[in-house]
Amino acid sequence: MAQTARTVVIHEFGGPEVLRLEDRPVGEPGPGQVRIRHKACGLNFIDIYQRSGLYPNELPLTMGMEAAGEIEAVGEGVDHLKPGDRAAYAAMPPGAYAEARVMPAAQVCPLPDEIGFDTAAAMMLKGLTVQYLFHRTTPLQRGDSVLFHAAAGGVGLIACQWARSEGITLIGTAGSDEKCKLALDHGAAHCINYRTQDFAGEVRRLTGGKGVDAVMDSVGADTFEGSLDCLKPLGMMISFGNASGPVPPFSLAVLAQKGSLRITRPTLFTHIADHAVCMEMAARLFDKVRSGDVKIRIDQRFALDRVADAHRALEARKTTGSTILEP
Secondary structure, eight states: OOEEEEEEEESSOSSGGGOEEEEEEEOOOOTTEEEEEEEEEEOOHHHHHHHHTSSOOOSSEEOOSEEEEEEEEEOTTOOSOOTTOEEEEEOSSOOOSBSEEEEESTTEEEOOTTSOHHHHHHHHHHHHHHHHHHHTSSOOOTTOEEEESSTTBHHHHHHHHHHHHTTOEEEEEESSHHHHHHHHHTTOSEEEETTTSOHHHHHHHHTTTOOEEEEEESSOTTTHHHHHTTEEEEEEEEEOOOTTOOOOOOOTHHHHHTTSOEEEOOOHHHHTSSHHHHHHHHHHHHHHHHHTSSOOOEEEEEEGGGHHHHHHHHHTTOOOBEEEEEO
C-alpha cells in the first residue's frame, strides 16, 4: 500500500485561501534522492511570493522551502546521509509543508545533535541567507557598516546577531518601537522606526553623513530609493526580497549620480546549488548557532492545518522572529 503524507498544495495562485491540505503519495527515493519525515517546517516570505504567483511556478504546487526531520530512506548515490540521520534543508523545488516527502539529497544537510528540529526548521533558509549576504555577496569586514531592513524579522534577528559576532555595525529598520527594541536586543547597533522617522536621514545622521558600506533590503518597492541614499560612494545595494512589492524599473545612471554605487539581486538557491558549497555554508551556520553567537527565536507556531493563518500573520507583518509549522 502506498504511503501518504498530509501536504499543503495550491491549484491556483491567490491569497491564503488557496492553500489546501491534501493526502499525497510518498514513494521510494530514486538515485540522488532521500525520503525525509518532517518534525518541523519553516515559513518564509518566498512562500507568499510563490502562493500569490509573483514568483510563478507550475501548478499544482506543493508549498514550502525549509524543514527538518529524520531520513527514512536514501536512493542510490547518496553517501552523506543514511536512514535514521537527523537532517535539515532549505531547497528547491518547494514541498516542505508536508509530513514527509521525497526530494533531491544534494541540499539536505546532516543536522548536529545539539540543534533541535524546531530550531533547524526556523533557521535554514534564513540563516543561509544571512551567510551569503555577509560572506558571499560583497567583501565585509570588522568595522564596516550595513543597513538592514526588517531587522526584527526571522532573517533580520539572525543578521543582527551575525553582524555583532563579526564586529560589523548593523543599523536596522523596523515598523514599531517594540520591533526596534527586539532588533537592538539581538545586536543591532541602532534601529530606526520607519513609520515615525525618515530612515535615510537617520542613517546619514548616525554615520556622520558618510553612509553605510552595504544595504541589505528584503522589503523592495517601499525602501529601494531611500536605501540608495544611505550608501557610501562605491557602496553595495543588495536587494534580496520584495515584501512590499517588486522594485520598479529605474535608470542605471542613478547609480553613477549617487556615487558609483553597485547593485545586485541575489537568491539563496544560486549560492547553494553546488553540493559542497551548500554543506560548507550550512557548517558555518551550525557553528554560529552551536557557539551561541546566533540564537534562533521562534515567536509563532502553527499546526500544519492552520497554514493559511500563518500566511495571513506573516503578510500582515504581525510576526517577529521565525515562524514554524508543526506537522
